[in-house]
Amino acid sequence: MLVNWAYIKRDTFFHRLDPRARIIFMLCALIALGFIPGRGTGFWDMRVVLVFLGLAFLQIIVARITWRQMRRFWIIITIVAVMLSLVTLLTGRGAAGVYDPSMEHVIGSFKILGLSIVLSAERISYLITQMMRIMTFAALSVVIPYTIDPALYGIAFKGLGLGDKVAYAMDLAFRFIPTLGRDMQIIMDAQRARGFELEAGRGTNLLQRIRNFAPLLIPLTIGAVVEGEEISDAMDLRGFGVGKRTWLPRLTYQTIDWIYIGFGVLIVAVGIVAKRAGYGGLWIPPWLYG
């Protein structure tokens, strides 16, 4: 069955906001930072990214989400961010469009594991900015599951204009994530009890390495599929999806919600204007040219 996110009921400014306002603001901030077209999609000026990062953490602080609650999330995000950034650094790829590789200011180069790595001012700036962007995306998203009452997911998505069926599906999908986490833990335990030790590095080729994960991934996938079918049966049996439905919880926008949404829209608008005017590309700290 579906597990809820570790939502803790609190009475903060952030919790009092309408869930829809919070989601809309998040989407605005994500779009402004990451998706406005131009030279390098979104903002690559680390000074601008820092502002977004500050905003995102301000939300987390205001919502009083504890480090303990988010610890696991941040560990995973940090690993992802570091891996992505290192791949970019090692290969020099992935930066297409953000800076011109033919004009790099090379600082030095070294060899590691037979790979020659070129360090340039552009690459280092790109690396730092990319990590900051990933952290900002994560910080903007993480407040949503930890501050929205699970009872309100469905009505929030419905209120954002989705149909009954899609809104309820989003509700379920949202709660599927922590459920997968719990299932993974149980599966891991069950296989360890059969003497299984995860050695991702064992085996010579990629296929063999992936195969090492089969005892974990297959029960997880099959379990998810079976659970999906069961949930759909259970919902059918209670008349879901045949017509319009009533939603028991209710949401109403307050003035402060409109202000919050307006702030989000403003960020996007300013972002578009700034990108159009040619701002927001990769910024390289002057001392790096040194």
Added chain:
Amino acid sequence: MSNVSFSLGQGQIALISGASGCGKTTLLRCINGLIPRSYKAELSGQIFLNGIDYRDKSLSNISQVVGTVLQDPERQIVGAYVQNEVAFGLENLELPRAEIVRHVDETLDYLGIAHLKHRETFTLSGGEKQKIALAGVLAMRPDILALDEPLANLDPASVQDALALIRRLADEGKTILLIEHRVEDVLSIKPDLTLHLQDGHTSYLGPVDGLLKDADYHAVKLPAPIVIARSKGRNATLPPAMSPASETAEALIQIEDVSFNYDGGPQILDHVNLTIRQGDVIALLGPNGAGKTTLAKHTIGLLRPNSGRVLLRGQDSREMTVAQMARTIGYVFQSPRHMLFAPTTREELAFGPRNLGHTEQDIQIDTEQALAVVHLSAEIDRPPLALSFGQQKRVSIASILAMRSAILVMDEPTAGQDFANYMSFMDSVVGLGVTEERPYSFSAILFITHDVDLAVCYANRVLIMGSGQIVADGPPPQVLADFDLMQRHRVIPTSLLKANLDYLSRTGQFMRAEGLATVQENE
């Protein structure tokens, strides 16, 4: 399934029984409309609900007439909170909000669970989940209730509560289809009709008395006095009863002053002390949430104590990995779903032994033997994920047996299995010395169960847990004679236990009903 016909009047209870795979759930799906709407199938004949043929009606129409509670409430509950869950069906019927709120409150009051209204559903106990699943269906006010094995996941006291509730619903006019292979338990609410299915056919249809007289008591669990009466003169050969392990026998697992809680959560184990010795066959009883599974997980290092220590053959569990401990301890998880992954049953069984570094030759022998013990030799080349739930459970048990561990720990090994299958596999696993029928001889066995009769038939030591502590520990005739203590911990005496206690002065030990028949005869 073919040629099944019956009719049931308002306020009556029909008990539909039969071994796993007999077609019970299929019949239910025909009645509640999932067949042919969600499951493609060829359906012939007619089904009338309140005199109306619902063949061309939608599932939501049917759902207002037949309320279905699925086998596992875990699979039925979709709402994040109790209130949302109970309201779900009413929301789908597009009732006005005020009416939904009223129906929800009435239903929760009716079931005596109004205090759960604002709880998160996934934090509820098994018995509570069952009631919430039922509430979600009852709130829609169906005339007919279809309950698929509603007793399967409950502790004995919750079983009694659930049965009393079912009786009350029938008395108040609901018509009830009760699918259950625990025939003995259901007898107490006096079903009006019993339908026993075998391989998709009706093997018995009529009043309960006839079933008690006719049914094979190896396949259907019947009350002990009836089995005793019916098995007289048959001279059943029974495995010898087990005597308790010697107090000086080697200590295999020592749990010393162990306390455990999850991060910031409540204390789940509270200064537990337990020594498992060579020759122990331990039944661990107690209510849901008492800490049984948590304790068992400590034996193989899946959980490590917050304080105190666990020794496996004298070595501290903190110094060993789970994989190392798995060489000595075979641990069977509650749900098979979390471990099956291989393309064939053979491969599935070979996984554990391969991890332990057994030779391919040994693996082949052990695999075939383990499958024979759980009656699945025919499925050796089939994918385990394509088997039925009961079969999957047996594959998961066989996967552990094939590892040839010295100690066996099983978490509810019989849940979701029918009587004949689980008795036969328990016979194959539990006992002393190796015989042809029983190729296994474990140094010690510990099983968690809600089934008191399993403790009566197989254990030589019984533990009762309550609120993180072991509250009773001793040979079955001693621990299971204290009805007060048992009932305080939601363990309910069964007819077999009572019969055994009646005969105890003559037998000196517990035995199964057929054994008691032999004793009675010899007198």
